[in-house]
Amino acid sequence: MAFNPLEERGLPLDQQIRSWRELNVEPFDPDAVHPYTRCRVITMNGIEVEALVFSHQFARHTNDKDLQRQLALSRYVDHQQQKVVNWLLPGWSSVLETTIAYEQVATDLTAWVARNEPDPYLKQAYEFGVLEDFDHLYRYSNLYEMIEHRKAEKIVDELTEVIPGRPTRAHHRHPFDNVRDNYDKQTAAAISKLHQLTITSAEQQTLNYYANVGPQYMEPIARQLYQEIGLIEEEHVTHYESLGDGSESWFEKLLLHEYNECYLYYSFFEQEVDPKVKQIWELHLQMEIGQLHAACDLMRRYEDRDPEALLPTELPNVLLFEPNKEYLRHLLATQMDLTTLGTGYVRDQHERFVAMQERLQGDGTPVSDMVIEQHRERFEGADYRSEQAGPYPQEAQDRAEAQWGGL
Template identity: 45%
Template sequence: MSFNPFKEKVVDIESTIQSWGELYPKHYNKNEVDPYTKTRIILMNGAEFESNWFSHQFSRHCTDNELRREIAAIRRIEKQQQMKISNLRPLDETILETTISYEQLAVDLTCALAKSEKDKNVKASLDFALLEDFDHLYRYADLLEMDQGVKAENLVGHYTEIMPGRPTIAHHRCPHDTIKKFTDFNTADLRTKLNINIITAAEQQTMNYYMNVSSLYKNDIGRKLYLEIGMVEEEHVTQYASLKDPRCTWLEDLLMHDYTEAYLYYSCYMTEKDENIKKIWEYSLSQEIAQLHKDVELLKKYEKKDWEQVIPNGEFPEILELKSNKEYLREVLKTANITSDKDGYVDVSKLGKDSGFYKYQEKVNKNLDEVVSHTVIEDYIDKNGEDYRYQESPHPFPELDDKKSDNTTVGRVK
């Protein structure tokens, strides 16, 4: 069924402002909710934060107060949306349990986007970071079982395997290697533009979550793990954001932000199983369409452009569905020895000894006993004889199949 938000009937944008009672939703039951309902909530929380923060930056770089007032009005509603969605999380869900859902989202969202991606450069970027988020899921899962006795395989509904990816110790790269070639907005496929916006927002949400909860965790090993992985998420946000075309105008980008959100809300509505949350997606979609139509007005008024000049065909592509991607992930895992090198990706054995990667590794990883992503697994193995995994068959990268030792060389050492 085709859906074009630019041709939908629109409500008055001011009518979508909600009261305090409307803003505080009924939270989900963590013991009954579908894992992908939780990941959709995290995704839309991140999409709203990205739009809200983009709007703040727009306002800070705009000299026209009339335009700044218009985007402030849109931003206030976006903030209401974000706060409402974030409060769907229940009081009894721990920081670490929520983290497992963050990483399941990172894994299965990235797989879904990569499988749909036509641009080779963008797909390579998705496949590369996928293996790192997959490894983060494994390390947080071991900490969860060690600290709380909770098996992450139950939280992910057995939809996503839990085992090592490219080891986190290998993720720490020279900042120069996180910048990629930007995509030409005018010639890129609509799905590519959506994919870049979606993954940037999702990874930014993860980065922000780890940044904020790192100091709130109950012990040092957990605090250090959030610190380390939070730094990797900063790399991912830089990498994905560098794919965006920096030549777009602020109003073109505003339109694309709200179009992306409308697409995501529509996808969430079409795939949601929880009836209470499905209603939130439906109402949020109507809010987003109202914002999108306001963007169209602003683009026409201030830049004399029609929306078709930014998004030639407004019809949504195939909806985004979050689901299990075990086979695709296992195939990508065969590239675990790849690292990032300026615009591209190479086998770590091809790098020269004077590369930025090795120089940075020597600085941050000079003492293995200080690399908590490694020591948390070693601690678990010391206590239990082997690590915690949910692995359905032998690991597709043999060097990562040993349950009794944490590998620190894959993707890192010649």
């Protein structure tokens, strides 16, 4: 049956604050957990952090104390939810292991969204970005074997391939060329708005994670790789956040945040294989339904608008974590040589792109290339790859050679 969170009662907001005992969840076992359970946990942590950041910004843009109090209550509950979700991650996983999981999230989540996005312009934005996250997975996986002497398939299993994407050195663009056209809030499909908010939240969380953990390494090459890819994550957040319609009111955006959380918790509850984690998704779904109702009440009160008129009458098809190997190989073969110019995409290294490359990399080799070079030096001329769908596509190799000088 179709699921409409607006028709569900959920857990009333004033009943949602929990005790320390309830928040003290047991982390999953990194050696036994399904890789996509880990991905769902990382995704929902990013979604909850975005909810917190948005709520704080909303509160800073009003002097209405009643509204600030309502936002504070909902935000405190979101903070408890974020703590539960993020504390499912085990403390004995290394930073690099979690990093590789973050890039598996970015790869398979963005690929699924691209496959299911109805708007051609938005679809292209996700297809462009996912080839870069795909390459980041490859770079970090090579670093992982060099530093920790382990292979990334221990983390991603055979669900996600580890092979080169668009070379990381080609991701450094002038900031002007990271700003995209936005969807129109009046005509955009509801699922397009949810996709944009989901991917922006996930990329923002990755940006924050790399900014915090990068300096913790002693190895210079690890510190430099987090610095380089961290700058690209800033580009990605700009790329995805600019797809949203900035004319949406604060209350419209609040409504979208709450509805999106309902959508994702419902989606993940439907597919979760870990019983304990599944219970958390179910509880948080009921809590988000209550928070959605509270957001609807705020819109009625402050904007005298019907929130139901802005939202779908039922949730879209569930968002799935699943392998995207064939789709990604198709993108490798057809879009490896793309870059951006203004709000569009081109196959030429234009003047602004070249100038940015010279400014950043004119005095040496980017560390993303050094990681692969050093891996090949240590492992008999071989880089680390996990290929399940056959040899690396020749079309991708040819495009990389022609545009970027190789992989």
